[in-house]
Amino acid sequence: MGMDNPGGIPYFILEFGDELVYFSPYTVSLFILALVFTLFAVIAKPERQVDIVFGGDAFYAKETSLAELKFRRFMAIACGFASMGAMVTGDLFNFTLFISLVGICNVGIVAAVKNRHVQNAAYQYGIVALSATVPLFGAAALIAATTGTLSMVELWSNASLAVPLVVKALLVLGVMGEGMAPFYAAKAEMFRAPGAPYVIMCSLSSLLIFLRVIEVVLVI
């Protein structure tokens, strides 16, 4: 049993059996932002990153090849969809699945860049993201084991269901591992990869899932 309506009163709850989706002012605003940035990724042409010699006049612009562009755009759109799903889902297991999808897509967006530093950063980040699935899925399974349900609405409306604090901490830890921009320094290296609308999806999705997990932890 969590706090009353931390994200505002839900507008409506859409149920497909156990799978449920719910729209509160908070989740809707995050969803719309994910949507807007996904649209940017769909229609924007990539930037041509300019490298300069600091203190000098020499500069050159990097070009993004068409194949790379297509792949990264696909990954960025997938990442946008995954974060949109993570924003509005009302099912804890789906939430963790969407978050691990965001983790893979983040790696995919930067991994297409043929630059050794960027690839190394992406690889290290991928290792962190993959090992973060343990606390992430673990938390979802433990919630199911202690309360018998994975539905956030159920956990929120039924006062007798209490999720242990340790499990909440595990969930937050998992999300941090999957996509927490501020806590993973190598990601800054990833952000230097050229291709603006795609790279921005990395930081957007990690911030969005962080914002959502705060709400989830408060709700359950």
Next chain:
Amino acid sequence: MSMWQEYSIGLLLVFIAAAIAFFALVIEKDDLHRLLLLDLVEVPSLGIIALLGTDLAEALILPGLVVGIAELLALSQIYVTKEGLRERKVQGLNIEVIQADAPLIISVLLICYGVILSGFTGGGVAGLGVVFYFMARGHREHFELLEMASGISWAIWIFAFFVFMFIPEYWLLALFMAAIGILLKVIVKMSLVGTMWGDGNG
């Protein structure tokens, strides 16, 4: 109470396994070894889900497994690109026994048995048969055909679920459709494994 105790013991074991795996990951410095160790890290997370011991757990393990494998594949791709291993030629399997006629008979038997079993398990068995067939006979590029079959069977499977949801009276039909759909889907996906040995060598 005893169930709860068993669950706690299982949980403790899984967490010990996870801790060992994480410890190994921390002290290992070689990137390739870390990639291999990651699988060891992945398994406890499935273990925690499996400990639920209900139908729900079975339903949850599958997506968890898929996501885990996808991440692992993505990471190994990055590793290959990062280390510049792409130029290296992949050797095809060259096993004499497989090139004889015996695997053909085995594959026919397996496919028949798989079709009788139907569903996910049947798909696995029949798929194994098709793998044998491709390995024995070699293959020309039938990828488009396989992809199409896979797509259609997937559509049948999804359609069956819609029948379950909206017209539950026809559950028997939907059940058959789902069983056949998943059977074809798993066969096709597994047979792709049989065709994936190296480039250009049959």
Next chain:
Amino acid sequence: MIGYLLFAVTFGLLLLGIHRKAIARIQRRPGPPVWQEILHMLKFSFKSTWIPATASDTLFVGVVLVAIGIWSAALFVLLAGGSILIIFGIYMLHKIVEHGFGLSSGSPYGKFGGVRSVISAASEIPLFVSVAVVALYTQSLDISSIIQYQNVHGPLLFIVPLAAVAMYLVILSKMPFGPFSIVESKELVSGYKTEHFGVWRAGLQVSNGLKTYVLLFLFITVFMGGIPLWWTLAGMVVLTLSLSFVCALSPMLSPFDSVTVQMVITGIMVVYAAVLGVFA
């Protein structure tokens, strides 16, 4: 509402102008007139404008629209007494906007500004802690309930002063010329906004005005309660002047030091929240 929106933009820019003027006077310079930031907005809007050849066109323009949009949404949520969590979310997303500004142009200066904006994300956690502490007392995240609580128990400023300090630091890290404003430091020309010139910069000014208005208004509302509008505006001016003193008298930290200091503050705040959580 549209009138209020325009008022918020103008007043927010005026506050930024006061900020600049106060800093100048503290440093014994004449400084620009207080309405300089409003003039800036108008001046930039008349300038000839295009999209740089290296830029990612849609993102370059879209991020300006998003910047104005999210802060108008924040203003409306604040006025309607909605959930403070939404405003927190919008505040975090402003980071994405800064990142988008920096990355969309292709310019290395902008890019470095964007990357610095991402690594200084530690400055957001004190805000979350102060939100958590406030929620601990009022048992709700709705701004209207927080105002209700303060009508009964008196201003939260005197109940949880450290939470107010945390939020003050968060606002400080968003003020220009402050010790934590590494994203706009001069070695990066103008940081993330280097390449957004002309009309785009004018749009950015609009969103900056809104942002300043919303953040200061939020501080007054959460820690002083629902006082009349005139008093709130006066409080915002006083708050701006105090921020100007801090900004004028402290040097800008290096990126590494800035992040370290923010992390230390975050650590202290988390401990404070934990202590309050145990004993309250």
Next chain:
Amino acid sequence: MTKKKDILRALGLLTGAIMLVGLILQQGGILPLAGYEAVLVVCFPIFVICVFLWWMAREHGEDIPFIGY
């Protein structure tokens, strides 16, 4: 170039009109306040940028060369 400016002016006028209609509907009690605010959040940024782009200086024409102070 003029064509682009016409589009921008039209877009600015359109979003301005939408906001005005929203205001009237809200005052008339037909549109709830939250709906009007949603309209504003979408239209206000577009309106601002379009108006700015519309009244901004010409892109062609001579610039005044810098001749020193």
